[in-house]
Amino acid sequence: MLEKENLTPFQIQLLLYYLTAEPSKRTVTDSARSLNVSKWVVTRTLDTLEKLNIVERLENRKTVLTVPGVKLAEKYQKQRKVLEKYMQYQDIPPAQIKENALRALAARFSDEFMDRLAEQESRMHIKEIFAGRRDFHGGDICNYLSDGSYYFPFIIYREQIKNHNNLSMANRGFENPCEVIVKDHEGLVYLAAKTVSAQSMSSKNKMEGRIQKLQYLYDGEFRDGGIDGRYVFFPVTALRFISMGKGRDTLLHGSVCLKMQCSVGDMHMPESTAVFTMFIH
Numbered sequence: 001m002l003e004k005e006n007l008t009p010f011q012i013q014l015l016l017y018y019l020t021a022e023p024s025k026r027t028v029t030d031s032a033r034s035l036n037v038s039k040w041v042v043t044r045t046l047d048t049l050e051k052l053n054i055v056e057r058l059e060n061r062k063t064v065l066t067v068p069g070v071k072l073a074e075k076y077q078k079q080r081k082v083l084e085k086y087m088q089y090q091d092i093p094p095a096q097i098k099e100n101a102l103r104a105l106a107a108r109f110s111d112e113f114m115d116r117l118a119e120q121e122s123r124m125h126i127k128e129i130f131a132g133r134r135d136f137h138g139g140d141i142c143n144y145l146s147d148g149s150y151y152f153p154f155i156i157y158r159e160q161i162k163n164h165n166n167l168s169m170a171n172r173g174f175e176n177p178c179e180v181i182v183k184d185h186e187g188l189v190y191l192a193a194k195t196v197s198a199q200s201m202s203s204k205n206k207m208e209g210r211i212q213k214l215q216y217l218y219d220g221e222f223r224d225g226g227i228d229g230r231y232v233f234f235p236v237t238a239l240r241f242i243s244m245g246k247g248r249d250t251l252l253h254g255s256v257c258l259k260m261q262c263s264v265g266d267m268h269m270p271e272s273t274a275v276f277t278m279f280i281h
Contacts, residue, residue: 009102010037012076014045018055018065019073026062076105082118089124119150123280127250133243138236138254141280142187151177156258157275168274170260172196173211178278180236187236188226189278210262217257225258234258239278252280 007015013035018026025034028046032039046063049055054069065073083101092100109117126141156171175192193210214225216234225234239254255277 007106009099009106010035010041011045011049012105013102014042015049015054015065015069015073016076016080018063019070019077023062026064028061028063031063079105079114082114082121085125086117086121089121089128115148118146119148122146122150126280127243127252130241130243130252131246131250133241136241138187138189138239138241141241141252141254142182142185142236145182145185145187147183148181150180150182152180152278152280153177154276154278157277159257159273159275168272169196170211170258170272170274173260173262180278182236188233189236189239190228190231190233193230193232211260213261215259222259250281254278254280 014031017031017035021030021034025031028039028042031042035042046055046057049069050057053066054072055063056066057063080101083104084097087097087100088094122145126144129144130136130141153176154174156168156174157166158168173194173196175194179190179192180187181190191211191214193212195210210230211232212227214227214232214234215222216225216238217223218235218238223234225232227233234256238256240256241252241254244251244253255275257273258276259273
């Protein structure tokens with residue numbers, strides 16, 4: 001079967017029509033009327049799609065999608081919705097959105113690119129929903145996110161400013177951005193620990209280590225986070241959010257207090273408490 005990136009915008013449009021049209025409307029005449037083209041254009045396009053095993057013509061002049069055709073059309077339908085929503089947030093005129101989306105589908109974008117675009121569209125949608133709200137938690141956000149991975153920047157702050165610096169040493173202890181994995185509207189924040197060096201509190205020698213234990217503050221008590229190899233994680237519900245700014249400049253700002261222990265032990269690097277802050281922008 002021809003790969004999806006080789007289909008033309010109209011071939012994709014016709015494919016999507018047959019996915020959603022009532023069975024009685026899956027004819028050349030109805031297709032041409034609905035899509036505002038000549039019957040000859042529809043017939044020629046169906047000839048091509050039939051050779052590719054995407055559609056099948058029946059004796060009663062009806063056309064149906066094959067199993068591969070249904071699978072391909074459903075993928076296009078999902079991607080078209082992402083593209084159209086993304087374009088709406090970019091203030092593209094409504095009259096241009098559908099045509100632009102079809103052209104984008106035919107533009108050979110990779111699945112990875114479309115996944116990232118879907119993630120960005122989800123961010124915009126979340127910002128629109130929570131704009132102006134001053135107090136909500138990460139679980140509220142997960143209610144609006146589809147299953148999958150999302151990546152957000154973060155900063156880990158000291159509880160108290162020291163030497164005019166409010167960045168915690170732990171800020172260097174994790175890869176940025178963090179990954180939020182959502183499943184069934186529940187999410188976990190994953191942090192990938194890095195090896196860092198610092199002066200030992202006891203020997204004053206240079207020591208290397210990485211965060212190997214993490215606790216998060218929830219309902220007034222510290223609870224153990226999870227460990228998965230070099231990753232530590234905690235539930236998104238532990239984050240308390242506020243919304244800052246307006247419109248496209250809206251920034252969702254979610255924080256939680258963390259306790260962390262380093263692999264070299266408390267003698268050299270004592271347990272530290274810091275404020276993890278994640279940004280959705």
